Amino acid sequence: MLRVCVxxxxxxxxxxxxIDAIDNKVITNAEIVRVISNNKGVYALERAAAKNIxxxxxxPKDFExxxxxxxxxxxxxxxxxxxxxxxxxxxxxxxxxxxxxYERKIINIHPSLIPSFCGTGYYGLKVHEAALERGVKVTxxxxxxxxxxxxxxxxxxxKAVEVLPGDTPKELQQRVMEQAEWKILPQAINMIANGQI
Amino acid sequence: MLRVCVxxxxxxxxxxxxIDAIDNKVITNAEIVRVISNNKGVYALERAAAKNIxxxxxxPKDFExxxxxxxxxxxxxxxxxxxxxxxxxxxxxxxxxxxxxYERKIINIHPSLIPSFCGTGYYGLKVHEAALERGVKVTxxxxxxxxxxxxxxxxxxxKAVEVLPGDTPKELQQRVMEQAEWKILPQAINMIANGQI
Numbered sequence: 001m002l003r004v005c006v007x008x009x010x011x012x013x014x015x016x017x018x019i020d021a022i023d024n025k026v027i028t029n030a031e032i033v034r035v036i037s038n039n040k041g042v043y044a045l046e047r048a049a050a051k052n053i054x055x056x057x058x059x060p061k062d063f064e065x066x067x068x069x070x071x072x073x074x075x076x077x078x079x080x081x082x083x084x085x086x087x088x089x090x091x092x093x094x095x096x097x098x099x100x101x102y103e104r105k106i107i108n109i110h111p112s113l114i115p116s117f118c119g120t121g122y123y124g125l126k127v128h129e130a131a132l133e134r135g136v137k138v139t140x141x142x143x144x145x146x147x148x149x150x151x152x153x154x155x156x157x158x159k160a161v162e163v164l165p166g167d168t169p170k171e172l173q174q175r176v177m178e179q180a181e182w183k184i185l186p187q188a189i190n191m192i193a194n195g196q197i
Numbered sequence: 198m199l200r201v202c203v204x205x206x207x208x209x210x211x212x213x214x215x216i217d218a219i220d221n222k223v224i225t226n227a228e229i230v231r232v233i234s235n236n237k238g239v240y241a242l243e244r245a246a247a248k249n250i251x252x253x254x255x256x257p258k259d260f261e262x263x264x265x266x267x268x269x270x271x272x273x274x275x276x277x278x279x280x281x282x283x284x285x286x287x288x289x290x291x292x293x294x295x296x297x298x299y300e301r302k303i304i305n306i307h308p309s310l311i312p313s314f315c316g317t318g319y320y321g322l323k324v325h326e327a328a329l330e331r332g333v334k335v336t337x338x339x340x341x342x343x344x345x346x347x348x349x350x351x352x353x354x355x356k357a358v359e360v361l362p363g364d365t366p367k368e369l370q371q372r373v374m375e376q377a378e379w380k381i382l383p384q385a386i387n388m389i390a391n392g393q394i
Contacts (some may be wrong), residue, residue, distance in 0.1 A: 116312050117312070136310070137312070137354055138310055138337060
């Protein structure tokens with residue numbers, strides 16, 4: 001069984017997609033061993049609790065320095081000895097020492113077709129705002145390995161999603177989640193769990 | 198009838214797609230009034246001749262300066278009083294005075310999902326080489342209005358195309374042409390001809 005640690009920051013809809021995919025055997029040979037949130041009281045933690053998944057909130061605000069948070073965060077990951085770390089809407093920059101230690105073992109979901117609308121400054125709703133501002137007719141999502149750069153790691157899966165006339169950033173975000181993110185993130189985990197990558 | 202001038206540089210497969218779309222009434226209310234090639238002896242010119250479409254080859258090589266070519270090229274366009282100029286694989290930079298004169302009347306087909314793999318340096322096979330090098334799983338094509346920048350004009354249509362494992366740049370180019378370019382370029386012309394943009 002692939003030991004998966006899922007890192008979240010908010011509502012945890014991608015976490016839910018992973019949980020459901022394990023339940024429905026869309027993902028096989030993998031289990032979530034821990035959910036880590038950098039924000040306390042977010043719904044993602046309740047989703048984990050509802051499935052009796054070990055869940056930890058660890059906020060940078062509770063540490064005197066970024067270094068101290070990074071150390072504690074890494075320790076929190078290390079404790080469960082994960083084979084795969086999934087950044088599922090995790091709005092924290094992964095410390096370089098962690099990227100080094102878990103090389104090709106950290107994956108991220110990005111809400112655009114990389115290399116469009118990626119890199120520093122493109123996260124969350126901002127990605128969709130930028131896509132609408134450029135007037136693209138097709139966007140999508142990307143699952144990629146995390147390396148030292150921002151959204152520069154090897155791409156695992158991508159899925160295109162149509163932009164519709166009059167879309168607001170929130171409407172587009174929702175469609176990209178439903179049609180792409182919630183599908184390709186579980187798919188990618190399953191591929192890794194079954195040695196297909 | 199929308200008077201369309203098509204500019205080409207080579208084989209003219211996108212030109213053929215436009216010709217076929219007019220024949221099959223996928224495009225209505227439009228006619229090709231002239232085909233201009235910057236290269237002599239290319240197959241695109243034969244495609245035009247086969248349909249009795251006025252075709253002109255005008256090469257920068259036959260002019261002493263770029264300015265002289267630009268003037269002659271603009272004159273060659275002006276002569277047929279086009280409502281729309283279609284750059285269908287046209288590897289010549291459109292002179293600023295022409296862009297100004299034909300504002301929102303020049304469209305281009307680009308073999309990627311803009312803003313991925315666009316701008317200076319990305320043309321022809323190089324676009325697909327770059328896409329494969331980045332390892333994207335989805336690419337596509339874009340029809341956009343031409344403005345002063347390179348691939349920066351308003352997007353009209355885009356269509357996504359899957360990248361398959363082991364694709365060569367040429368294989369990917371062929372798939373993007375078949376599945377996207379030859380569809381969205383005629384579609385865009387038809388939309389313009391029928392006042393849908």
